[in-house]
Amino acid sequence: MKWNAWGDPALAKPLSDRILTLLTSVFGELQHVDTPDAADVVLRPSALTPDDIAALTAAVGAENFSTADADRLPRAGGKSTFDLLRRKSRDVQDAPDAVVLPATDEEVAAVLAVCVERRIAVVPFGGGTSVTGGLEPIRGDFAAVISLDLHHSDQLSKLDEVSREATLGAGLTGPAAEALLAEQGYELGHYPQSFRFATIGGFAATRSSGQDSAGFGRFDDMIRGLRVITPEGVLDLGRAPKSAAGPDLRELFSGSEGTFGIITAVRLRVHPVPAEKRHESWRFPDFATGAAALRAVTQNGTGPTVIRLSDEVETGLNLAMTDKIGGDQVSGGCIGMTVFEGTADQVNGRHETTRAALLAAGGESLGDEPALAWEHGRFDAPYLRDGLLANGALCETLETATDWGNLDRLKGAVTQALQATLQETGTGSIVMCHISHIYPTGASLYFTVIGAQRGDPIAQWQRAKNAACDAIMANGGTITHHHAVGADHRPWMDQEVGELGVRVLRAVKAAVDPTGILNPGKLIP
């Protein structure tokens, strides 16, 4: 993963002339962006004392400890637009004071014990793909902060083929986990956009939801058990698939974003690699018709693996298909995608009932090609942002969810807030939206915003982001459907869960992390 951009350097794509022309025609002249090399970046020096270093080294071994800038820089933040813009600064950049790579639960516990004793904050690190400030090296009340990198927790330690459960190490990336499962004919089916880099532990800690959530569920649905190392001891959560033995504590540690403990292993529901896969794309005359069609599919339980709907703006830009952005339109109206997986019988049955529901709700089939194109580029959209940011455009995504009955109101309010605020900063904007996760009672809304950088782009985007978050809270949305809270959404958590809800979260934290070393400044106000 690149230190200052998304993903694999080999896959980076400079903006095409077509897109650059489109940008300047919409936004006018774009300002120059200074893009320093890694060698030009000046990191805050490590604040660890020789005694700190000796204690941490004793916990994990010298080969699993580093204060080198080359190790600290890639863990200085995540991959939000804020993060990527901060990485361009020629001022001193903040970074964790060391990177520590424990190999076992015992080493994780030993690291936490050192950090409690020596009062060092701990930021857990998986794939580094947070887009909500979950990896900010916030020291809180502490003199130092370390990045606790879990990538040595990379085992498939158990596969129960009867119960269809796999216990996977927290540090396994999506592809690494799928490769281990595929050796035995299974898969997890969790494909968020961050799939290629993000990790099993990160999926659990952030309540991730993947593009196949309609078929295989959100990541929290897949969690059968969690192993969590805290400064106060170890939790092995999940005695049974479901239980009435009080609150479900798995649901308290899912989404805890490293503030309650270090998730080192996750026991997950898996399924055999599907035998068949089928794609169909759809056109709806408008977003409201398309949304009602998706609602019919989930409320009737017709079983697609993937179902998505782009609004008119996203459809018009072909943003659903990364390879074709800005090219000729596939269609007017709103494009939708469906994918079906399973045995041949399952695929036939699910496809037949879903297409009947979509046709009845006003959809028109566009065949398989657009859905195949979407699938081909499904993990590539973040590369586009790098090109936009480098060329003076502003680009970011944000997401929320609400009930079906409130979808239009929320979509309109967020769009309006983004456009109006960016206009105040001196740029027009393109605000696109899609639905990619559906439930019987509601759906997610995922916005992509493009504008021009004007002045300090960090301050500019902060203003727009604040307005969007305020609009979400004022119009019945959740502050995040699948990107988590981190440092960026934390100011809205009191509205999200209420003042007493915040006190409950603080009480849990005090029970498992009384010194407060775990990921300070994230999630809990």
Place this chain on the structure above:
Amino acid sequence: MKWNAWGDPALAKPLSDRILTLLTSVFGELQHVDTPDAADVVLRPSALTPDDIAALTAAVGAENFSTADADRLPRAGGKSTFDLLRRKSRDVQDAPDAVVLPATDEEVAAVLAVCVERRIAVVPFGGGTSVTGGLEPIRGDFAAVISLDLHHSDQLSKLDEVSREATLGAGLTGPAAEALLAEQGYELGHYPQSFRFATIGGFAATRSSGQDSAGFGRFDDMIRGLRVITPEGVLDLGRAPKSAAGPDLRELFSGSEGTFGIITAVRLRVHPVPAEKRHESWRFPDFATGAAALRAVTQNGTGPTVIRLSDEVETGLNLAMTDKIGGDQVSGGCIGMTVFEGTADQVNGRHETTRAALLAAGGESLGDEPALAWEHGRFDAPYLRDGLLANGALCETLETATDWGNLDRLKGAVTQALQATLQETGTGSIVMCHISHIYPTGASLYFTVIGAQRGDPIAQWQRAKNAACDAIMANGGTITHHHAVGADHRPWMDQEVGELGVRVLRAVKAAVDPTGILNPGKLIP
């Protein structure tokens, strides 16, 4: 609901001669049981002071407050075998010191404020159907305890037909809630055996799971939002269908059994009343084959509304069909039941794929009749227990859940523990089991135990129950799949969630109920 037996007095059934003959032939002579009338019961006098009474009366009005024995006795406990045996005592029986019936959230908050100030414990009361000691009038460190009866919270306050959500008052019984929804063409589809008496708030507080869970989900799956009144303030949980904004606090208050707050309203996923319904019954050669067949159904997602499997013993006694208990066997082997609901197309599709899976897994169809008979008597089994207890037999149920791969081991261990312990108390026993809730990774096990009362039946059953709970914990089960923890399962909670898990629960409780008035002695060790 009767004070000393299950349900509606008009539906009580004395044991048939056939069953009595069966009992004495299996267990020998049964001991006489003394069954006092309500007029013979001596209740512990109310411990409330005149000042307490004045303050509580001021909170809810005189007409919603009572210290009369006739009101306290029906709220002295739930409907476990322990409870029913305790009600037969001619010694002084414990009971709440008053019954308080608030009509609004504000009145609930006012009652809690009085109880905090005057140090009075509070036991929330819905339908009174707890079978795990959830209603024990435990005073804890307090001088008095009241029963907070929620039956005035009986409104359908909102129905959103687009989002398919209904907000229902906590005090609505199952039939009352379904009647309100049916007026507008909807239903909840939650049918536990306690359905006729238990309440919406009780279902949420205990993580109930109904007989249609395969189709409509557990009650916690249906919860879109919760309103909870605590001594420290009000929580309105659930901003969106699903969210990544930290832990899901709905899952912390679901199953909190009145120890974290008073649930006064629940926003629930509902669905249109199904147009069609179809039944099919099955015979499997043995339990292992049947369990594997049910596993195939859930792991392939074929969509029955109800699916159940009785073991050989339960099948032999026809216990699956209350009207026919002890009569001619429907079949050897193990009987299974399936029910399908939905539109005609959905019923056809779900039935076709489910029956294909069950046939492939070794099932033989028995037509619709046994499944219709099961459905007809689905809420009546508890009446049978009253007749057994009155005639000197011992009868109780208990349940757990585990992974598919561990099902046989757990079933064998619990059966063995019950039989061996009851043998030590001087009676043979019949231990039956069925599966009634299935998940892709595992299933519930529901045991029914019949023996003869020997000496003090409370002490006798406590010994057997302890052995069963120990066996559950030693063999990978959960202490309860859908009956909750209450006072009865509380001694096993430290094993269920671990010592640190218990500290987390205590921390949450301290945040919302710092004086500890809420349902002391339940759930949290």
